[in-house]
Amino acid sequence: AQKVTQAQTEISVVEKEDVTLDCVYETRDTTYYLFWYKQPPSGELVFLIRRNSFDEQNEISGRYSWNFQKSTSSFNFTITASQVVDSAVYFCALSEEPLFSGGYNKLIFGAGTRLAVHP
Amino acid sequence: ETGVTQTPRHLVMGMTNKKSLKCEQHLGHNAMYWYKQSAKKPLELMFVYNFKEQTENNSVPSRFSPECPNSSHLFLHLHTLQPEDSALYLCASSPGRGVGGSTGELFFGEGSRLTVL
Numbered sequence: 071a072q073k074v075t076q077a078q079t080e081i082s083v084v085e086k087e088d089v090t091l092d093c094v095y096e097t098r099d100t101t102y103y104l105f106w107y108k109q110p111p112s113g114e115l116v117f118l119i120r121r122n123s124f125d126e127q128n129e130i131s132g133r134y135s136w137n138f139q140k141s142t143s144s145f146n147f148t149i150t151a152s153q154v155v156d157s158a159v160y161f162c163a164l165s166e167e168p169l170f171s172g173g174y175n176k177l178i179f180g181a182g183t184r185l186a187v188h189p
Numbered sequence: 190e191t192g193v194t195q196t197p198r199h200l201v202m203g204m205t206n207k208k209s210l211k212c213e214q215h216l217g218h219n220a221m222y223w224y225k226q227s228a229k230k231p232l233e234l235m236f237v238y239n240f241k242e243q244t245e246n247n248s249v250p251s252r253f254s255p256e257c258p259n260s261s262h263l264f265l266h267l268h269t270l271q272p273e274d275s276a277l278y279l280c281a282s283s284p285g286r287g288v289g290g291s292t293g294e295l296f297f298g299e300g301s302r303l304t305v306l
Contacts, residue, residue: 114299
């Protein structure tokens with residue numbers, strides 16, 4: 071079964087704290103893709119990162135970093151020195167079909183983690 | 190102009206009404222999607238259209254009827270809805286096969302918040 075679990079429903083931190091959002095996935099495919107999206111109060115989901123199952127290198131982009139571990143089926147997201155503008159709902163997603171075979175991408179999302187960063 | 194535009198942003202309707210949600214994308218994409226977002230639940234994929242053809246219907250009740258007249262426009266027609274259908278309905282698009290430079294992500298609109306009384 072294809073499933074994405076984000077066990078943390080809500081997280082509240084004070085500005086400048088580091089925070090890690092957890093994502094655990096289930097899939098039987100050997101080729102798959104993982105995503106993180108941010109949903110600010112305005113509603114639209116904003117793409118943050120894509121990872122394919124063959125690339126376990128961690129990635130850093132500014133204050134954002136991602137830790138992909140196939141051994142634990144996890145794809146965690148860390149925000150360093152959090153800011154108020156980071157307040158949003160964050161979604162982890164899984165895509166099992168090859169991205170460009172059918173011309174469309176069937177993403178399976180977790181329930182999301184609401185992050186509140188307080189001044 | 191934003192890449193994916195949804196109208197209306199907010200809609201309140203009774204269970205006997207008929208209304209429609211509209212999505213328009215200005216990105217030249219060939220695939221369009223409807224997702225349903227209910228409180229504290231994962232986003233649920235409802236429908237996918239690829240090159241105007243419906244390729245996914247995720248066991249959606251017939252009171253939701255999609256329409257894709259061209260690759261830039263997607264509609265969701267609503268009739269005789271139930272209160273549990275109240276949710277944020279998100280439209281998304283993505284490039285089709287062979288489009289260079291795509292990283293595989295979906296591009297989302299801001300959603301239409303639907304309340305069924």
